[in-house]
Amino acid sequence: MSLTNRYDFVLLFDVKDGNPNGDPDAGNLPRMDAETGHGLMTDVSLKRKVRNFVGMAKGEQPPYEIYVKEKAILNNQNKRAYIGIGREDLLAGDDKKRKGGDAVDDARQWMCRNFFDVRTFGAVMSTGINCGQVRGPVQLTFARSIDPIIAQEHSITRMAVATEAEAEKQDGDNRTMGRKHTVPYGLYMAHGFISSFLARQTGFSEDDLELFWQALTQMFEHDRSAARGEMATRGLYVFKHDSELGNAHAHALFERIQPKLKSGISVPRNFADYEVQVNEVDLPSSVTLIKKC
Numbered sequence: 001m002s003l004t005n006r007y008d009f010v011l012l013f014d015v016k017d018g019n020p021n022g023d024p025d026a027g028n029l030p031r032m033d034a035e036t037g038h039g040l041m042t043d044v045s046l047k048r049k050v051r052n053f054v055g056m057a058k059g060e061q062p063p064y065e066i067y068v069k070e071k072a073i074l075n076n077q078n079k080r081a082y083i084g085i086g087r088e089d090l091l092a093g094d095d096k097k098r099k100g101g102d103a104v105d106d107a108r109q110w111m112c113r114n115f116f117d118v119r120t121f122g123a124v125m126s127t128g129i130n131c132g133q134v135r136g137p138v139q140l141t142f143a144r145s146i147d148p149i150i151a152q153e154h155s156i157t158r159m160a161v162a163t164e165a166e167a168e169k170q171d172g173d174n175r176t177m178g179r180k181h182t183v184p185y186g187l188y189m190a191h192g193f194i195s196s197f198l199a200r201q202t203g204f205s206e207d208d209l210e211l212f213w214q215a216l217t218q219m220f221e222h223d224r225s226a227a228r229g230e231m232a233t234r235g236l237y238v239f240k241h242d243s244e245l246g247n248a249h250a251h252a253l254f255e256r257i258q259p260k261l262k263s264g265i266s267v268p269r270n271f272a273d274y275e276v277q278v279n280e281v282d283l284p285s286s287v288t289l290i291k292k293c
Contacts, residue, residue: 001206003137006241007194008250010257011046011143011216011233014187014271018229021045022181030151030183037148039186043140046190049219051117054211056222058116064211067115067123077115078129081107084114091129108132112202119202120212137198138212143190146259147268154180182229185269191254196244213238217293234271236292237278247286256280256289 021041022028031040051066058064067077082091087103111131112119122136158176161167194209213236220231239253256279265273280289 003196003199006244006246008239008253009192010237011190012235013233015183016185016230017182019181019227029181039145039149041143046140047121049223050215053215053219054116062114064116065114067118075128078125078131081110081131084110104130104132119204137195137204139193141191143188145186145188149183149186152182156180213292233293238290238292240288242286248284
């Protein structure tokens with residue numbers, strides 16, 4: 001069933017003794033606002049975790065395949081669309097020089113029907129074999145920590161060796177030194193938006209929406225690694241509008257969710273050090289606040 005409502009939502013999650021999103025341009029240090037010291041996590045990183053959860057939960061089967069994934073050859077995925085719509089004839093010749101054809105719209109719709117992340121987040125699918133471009137109905141902002149974070153650097157060693165030559169070193173010191181970066185604790189907030197108008201264009205349905213909410217609440221449970229420490233979704237606050245155009249400004253709704261340090265806490269180290277203030281006073285009657293987590 002197609003969406004008939006606009007949604008805005010607030011996602012709260014935290015990290016303890018881990019690196020939520022390393023910056024490759026800064027030696028994989030946790031991303032940070034250089035002026036304020038607040039931690040950052042990109043929308044791309046959050047979408048990656050949603051993609052991974054959906055792919056795992058649905059077994060990578062249509063209509064829940066994932067288009068953007070590790071080592072995926074996108075042109076091969078695009079070829080499948082032309083085969084799926086019965087237009088293999090348009091694949092003849094040099095793939096890199098193909099400019100598309102009269103079946104691009106059909107190919108784009110095929111991609112939306114079969115790939116969850118295409119109809120959810122959108123995609124640029126004109127890399128050689130042209131399946132057009134899709135503007136996704138679900139958009140996320142960068143996540144930003146509520147308070148400034150610090151990035152700690154830890155020296156680590158590897159006692160095992162990779163080659164016999166390393167094992168035969170006379171000095172007996174075969175350890176390989178390395179670095180690991182962590183955030184002792186950080187509570188992060190991201191904002192999101194869902195457009196029913198764009199959902200109709202891509203085929204993003206009510207079932208897809210429920211799967212998306214499930215992914216946001218459970219994605220960290222299936223994304224464990226030594227580098228990321230302990231991460232968990234701490235809150236998902238969904239503002240459902242009665243209309244498609246919306247009944248209140250998104251920024252005014254977001255301001256109603258205010259995580260704050262408890263009195264007497266200056267250095268947070270756990271979620272219990274915060275209280276989340278939810279202002280439901282004078283909430284527009286045409287907007288419903290749904291607490292998913």
